[in-house]
Amino acid sequence: MLRSLVPLAGALIIAACGGETGDTADAAPAVYNEAAAPAAEPSATASSAATAMASSDEDGDAGAILAALGGDYANADLTNGARQFRRCQSCHTLNEGGRHTVGPNLHGIVGRPAAPAEGFNYSPQLTEAGLTWDVETLDAWIENPRAMVPGNRMSFVGLRDAADRRDVIGYLAVETAD
Numbered sequence: 001m002l003r004s005l006v007p008l009a010g011a012l013i014i015a016a017c018g019g020e021t022g023d024t025a026d027a028a029p030a031v032y033n034e035a036a037a038p039a040a041e042p043s044a045t046a047s048s049a050a051t052a053m054a055s056s057d058e059d060g061d062a063g064a065i066l067a068a069l070g071g072d073y074a075n076a077d078l079t080n081g082a083r084q085f086r087r088c089q090s091c092h093t094l095n096e097g098g099r100h101t102v103g104p105n106l107h108g109i110v111g112r113p114a115a116p117a118e119g120f121n122y123s124p125q126l127t128e129a130g131l132t133w134d135v136e137t138l139d140a141w142i143e144n145p146r147a148m149v150p151g152n153r154m155s156f157v158g159l160r161d162a163a164d165r166r167d168v169i170g171y172l173a174v175e176t177a178d
């Protein structure tokens with residue numbers, strides 16, 4: 001079936017079809033996720049998405065989103081990611097349109113610019129840092145926010161364990177994909 005498709009298009013369609021019934025990749029409309037689309041390595045995306053889709057549609061989405069993050073993110077443990085996120089939950093909501101509390105709502109955080117102008121009263125330090133939250137930036141922030149942006153207002157000691165950071169970033173990407 002795949003051989004009849006241009007490889008890249010095939011990978012994107014497969015990455016996209018997690019929300020469909022999953023029976024025919026050829027027929028899936030291209031409602032693909034922004035987070036899953038860029039830089040997806042065709043073979044990696046195709047194989048992990050195909051494996052994940054064999055189990056369930058939801059896993060298919062998650063597999064494609066994680067694969068699109070690159071590197072070791074395809075191996076992120078989302079159960080541990082959810083557990084690690086409990087440390088963030090006292091200050092951050094994740095749901096779309098969720099309230100800003102001590103910290104800003106984190107819906108759609110992966111890939112978006114830091115400290116958007118409206119909504120939350122960010123520190124000048126974070127605003128002026130001019131960051132975009134790609135996975136590398138998020139990793140450095142979560143490891144030690146104070147070292148990365150001195151003077152910012154996130155009072156969080158940091159996650160020292162690299163696998164915990166990978167897992168929580170994967171969780172943020174999967175949970176807040178539109």
Ligand code: HEC
Pocket residue numbers: 084085087088089090091092102103104106109113114115116121122123125126133138141142151152153154155156159168
């Ligand atoms: C004690 C409260 C607190 C905890 C715990 C906390 N944060 Fe934050 N976070 C904040 C605050 C406050 C800011 C805004 C910082 C600023 O403006 O300087 C922030 C900012 C952020 C931002 C940047 C948001 C944006 O819109 O640019 C990210 C990403 C983030 N936090 C992720 C996390 C993650 C992931 C965790 C858990 C591993 C976590 N935070 C734990 C309070 C917290």
